[in-house]
Amino acid sequence: MTISNILASKLKDASLATDKALVGDEWVSASSSGKTFEVTNPATGDVIAVLPNLGQAEVARAIEIADKAQKAWAKKTGKERAGVLRKLFDLMVANADDLATILTMEMGKPWPEARGEILYGASYVEWFGEEAKRVYGDTIPGHQADKRIMVIRQPVGVVGAITPWNFPNAMLARKMAPAVAVGCAMVSKPAAQTPLSALALAILAERAGLPLGVFSVITSTDAAMVGKEFCDNDKVRKLTFTGSTNVGRILMRQGADQIMKLGLELGGNAPFIVFDDADLDAAVEGAMISKYRNAGQTCVCANRLYIQAGVYDAFAAKLAERVGQMKVGDGFAEGVTTGPLIDTNALKKVEEHVADAVSKGAKVALGGKPADQGGLFFQPTILTGVTSDMKVAVEETFGPVAPLFKFETEEEVIELANNTEFGLASYFYSKDVAKIFRVAEALEYGMVGINTGLISTEVAPFGGIKQSGLGREGSKYGIDDYTELKYMCLGGIA
Ligand SMILES: NC(=O)C1=CN([C@@H]2O[C@H](COP(=O)(O)OP(=O)(O)OC[C@H]3O[C@@H](n4cnc5c(N)ncnc54)[C@H](OP(=O)(O)O)[C@@H]3O)[C@@H](O)[C@H]2O)C=CC1
Numbered sequence: 001m002t003i004s005n006i007l008a009s010k011l012k013d014a015s016l017a018t019d020k021a022l023v024g025d026e027w028v029s030a031s032s033s034g035k036t037f038e039v040t041n042p043a044t045g046d047v048i049a050v051l052p053n054l055g056q057a058e059v060a061r062a063i064e065i066a067d068k069a070q071k072a073w074a075k076k077t078g079k080e081r082a083g084v085l086r087k088l089f090d091l092m093v094a095n096a097d098d099l100a101t102i103l104t105m106e107m108g109k110p111w112p113e114a115r116g117e118i119l120y121g122a123s124y125v126e127w128f129g130e131e132a133k134r135v136y137g138d139t140i141p142g143h144q145a146d147k148r149i150m151v152i153r154q155p156v157g158v159v160g161a162i163t164p165w166n167f168p169n170a171m172l173a174r175k176m177a178p179a180v181a182v183g184c185a186m187v188s189k190p191a192a193q194t195p196l197s198a199l200a201l202a203i204l205a206e207r208a209g210l211p212l213g214v215f216s217v218i219t220s221t222d223a224a225m226v227g228k229e230f231c232d233n234d235k236v237r238k239l240t241f242t243g244s245t246n247v248g249r250i251l252m253r254q255g256a257d258q259i260m261k262l263g264l265e266l267g268g269n270a271p272f273i274v275f276d277d278a279d280l281d282a283a284v285e286g287a288m289i290s291k292y293r294n295a296g297q298t299c300v301c302a303n304r305l306y307i308q309a310g311v312y313d314a315f316a317a318k319l320a321e322r323v324g325q326m327k328v329g330d331g332f333a334e335g336v337t338t339g340p341l342i343d344t345n346a347l348k349k350v351e352e353h354v355a356d357a358v359s360k361g362a363k364v365a366l367g368g369k370p371a372d373q374g375g376l377f378f379q380p381t382i383l384t385g386v387t388s389d390m391k392v393a394v395e396e397t398f399g400p401v402a403p404l405f406k407f408e409t410e411e412e413v414i415e416l417a418n419n420t421e422f423g424l425a426s427y428f429y430s431k432d433v434a435k436i437f438r439v440a441e442a443l444e445y446g447m448v449g450i451n452t453g454l455i456s457t458e459v460a461p462f463g464g465i466k467q468s469g470l471g472r473e474g475s476k477y478g479i480d481d482y483t484e485l486k487y488m489c490l491g492g493i494a
């Protein structure tokens with residue numbers, strides 16, 4: 001097992017990049033099978049780490065140890081748990097540069113954006129650390145004269161977490177922080193493409209005083225095996241997953257036997273609507289962030305841009321001017337706004353969506369091809385003349401492609417926007433207050449950005465309806481997913 005010098009030499013604290021996995025209370029450098037896997041930099045193809053490829057026995061061991069550790073952790077006061085999370089927050093901020101370097105190298109997003117993700121991940125740790133002291137219950141007036149009723153919240157127990165490659169730090173931090181805050185233990189499995197950020201988080205958590213065993217990071221390329229063990233092992237009481245809707249469905253089926261409590265943050269197909277009365281410059285800025293951040297590889301990325309006929313051409317021209325200023329390249333290079341896609345499958349999907357749209361009559365207003373850098377880079381793209389029969393209308397592209405659909409009326413665009421099995425994020429721009437309420441209430445989505453393209457914050461409930469998932473992450477509601485309510489009825493009160 002190794003960490004390549006390409007990565008280690010870029011870090012101020014090289015010990016934050018580890019080639020060991022955290023299985024329960026032990027950092028392990030080899031799997032029982034002796035198998036390993038490589039982590040590569042998607043911008044260059046360089047191997048940056050070789051990690052142990054863990055098997056079922058190791059996942060089960062991590063769960064066994066988590067089960068014991070959880071009981072002791074849950075006995076700590078909220079204030080004690082808050083103290084650990086506060087220290088973890090401070091460490092994440094202090095080490096944000098190194099954490100960003102690890103993230104950019106394994107995932108490819110531009111370094112400043114990666115640093116933004118670290119601070120975003122840390123904000124969940126800070127928020128839920130504060131919430132640890134406020135896991136309140138209720139008292140309810142008794143239903144009989146001698147009865148008193150109390151409701152308390154208790155941790156669900158051991159939580160399995162499976163996280164994706166597109167936000168290797170923040171997606172794990174926003175699961176781990178509420179779980180640990182309320183007294184759960186967590187066994188996590190990051191995407192095999194981006195395990196180093198998760199391991200760095202675990203190193204800092206240990207330094208912050210989180211007892212070993214409370215948080216594990218399993219490194220494995222056999223995601224299906226890990227998911228199955230999480231679902232079959234009766235010590236795991238909750239499974240939280242961020243990723244594709246398809247895998248979400250598999251986990252839901254697998255979890256049925258033990259009625260697994262599930263948190264699912266799945267795919268989206270976000271509409272981004274610009275009405276004739278919108279502030280066009282603001283709408284273009286919103287589209288830039290909502291569509292192009294992380295090279296379009298975000299589940300809340302605008303996937304379908306609906307522009308009202310009266311401003312369609314003006315919006316397309318303004319957007320093209322801004323997108324034309326974007327710079328594609330290695331995430332460590334100065335001024336780069338768009339890194340590589342995560343892998344060849346992602347690149348193929350983007351190419352296929354563009355080719356399908358063009359074959360059905362769309363025009364490439366900008367980009368449309370792999371970028372000059374070759375490899376996994378794709379040009380920031382704008383398609384005009386897009387219609388509902390094209391793949392970009394129904395599937396998540398997960399790439400830097402903005403398809404512009406033209407619409408005439410409010411009723412028409414609401415119907416188009418809601419015509420999907422997904423219901424995660426949606427966005428629209430208008431200055432008309434009555435329309436703002438009408439449209440926001442009519443959109444069948446868990447989140448609506450109104451005159452903004454950026455809705456993510458630790459203080460708000462992030463999550464979807466329809467086939468975009470179950471549960472909410474962040475905010476006071478984020479605690480609900482990791483606690484069970486217990487009602488106590490006290491009789492004989494004379
Ligand atoms: N909601 C979101 O934020 C995300 C949505 N997506 C959507 O999904 C598409 C495909 O991306 P992809 O990375 O393949 O997403 P996946 O859903 O396959 O991967 C997400 C996580 O699930 C794991 N996983 C894969 N298969 C299983 C399984 N059978 N049981 C348990 N865990 C599993 C992966 O592990 P491993 O990577 O090690 O195989 C990873 O940790 C994207 O193009 C995008 O549309 C993708 C990522 C995030």
Ligand SMILES: O=C(O)CCCC(=O)O
Pocket residue numbers: 166167171242265297298299300456462
């Ligand atoms: O793609 C995702 O699942 C993560 C969305 C990042 C965010 O919180 O904005």
